[in-house]
Amino acid sequence: MSPESETKTLPAYARARQPKRARYDEETIHGILDTGLVGHVGFVADGRPMVIPMAYARVGGTLYLHGASKTRIARLDGIPMCMTATQLTGIVAARSGFHHSVNYRSAVVHGTARHVDGEELDAALEAITDHLLPGRTAEIRPMTAQERKATGVVALDIDHASAKVRTGPPVDDEEDHALGLWAGVVPVTTALSTGVQDAYTPEGAAEPASIAAARRKFA
Structure with a gap:
């Protein structure tokens, strides 16, 4: 299916405004989600828009979001929800303020909140832990009954998703190239350092x- 055909199947709210930066293929979208550290989750509660940063993990076509069992978001079920993940890779310094930008990879996911319990809850919690530190659940003790009771998970089954990607140098006006000003990209890197033991x-x-x-994973 062509990108144009993929876009036509999406509702208007799930389409990216700038088609030249948009991606709708699962490989790109999943790649961004799987190498993101934090998801920003949006929903409406008590008539107010809310955006909460959360730990998450993707399993197939589902995102699992972790929070304390008594928090508002962990109790959501059956309401529309959106999550974004963004990776900033550079500051784009142009020859005019208008053309300054950033290089980035971002994914926006739309779906409906679904309360998670039972065996799915256990699998989701393992996936969230292993998303941050791959293989960590095999290195630590099992969760206690009290810890499990205090922990909530909401699933976001992916209905629609899109990605946006910008790479490369600034796109200046042709006449500005002769101004003699510095322009280019300031790389932004995310890296995990050596662990500091307690x-x-x-x-x-x-x-x-x-x-x-x-x-x-996060290099």
Whole structure:
């Protein structure tokens, strides 16, 4: 299916305004979601728009969002919801303020909130932990019944999604190229450093493999 055909199947609210930067293929969208650290989740509660930063994980066509069981968002069920994930890769410095921009990769996901419990809750919590530190659940103790009771998960089954990507240098007006001004891209990098152990970690304990895996994932 062509990008134009894919766009026509989407409702207007799920389409990107600038077609030249838009992507609608799952490979691009999933790639952004799978290498994002924080999702910003939007919904309406008590007649007010809310946007909450949350830990998340993608499993197939579903996003799982983690929060305390008593929070507003963990109790949502059956209402429209939207989540965005953005990776900033550069500040684009142009020869005019108008043409300044940023390089980025972003994904916007639309769906309906679904309350999660039972075995799906356990699988979702493992996925969220392993999204941040791949393989971490195999390195730690199991969750207690009290911890499980205090933890809530809401699922966002992906109905529609889009991505936007900008790369490259500034797009200046042709006549501005002769101004003699510096222009280009200031790279923005995200990297995980060496883990800093706490006071209860045995002296000489090796850094767990999940941290190295996270460095590779979010590099």
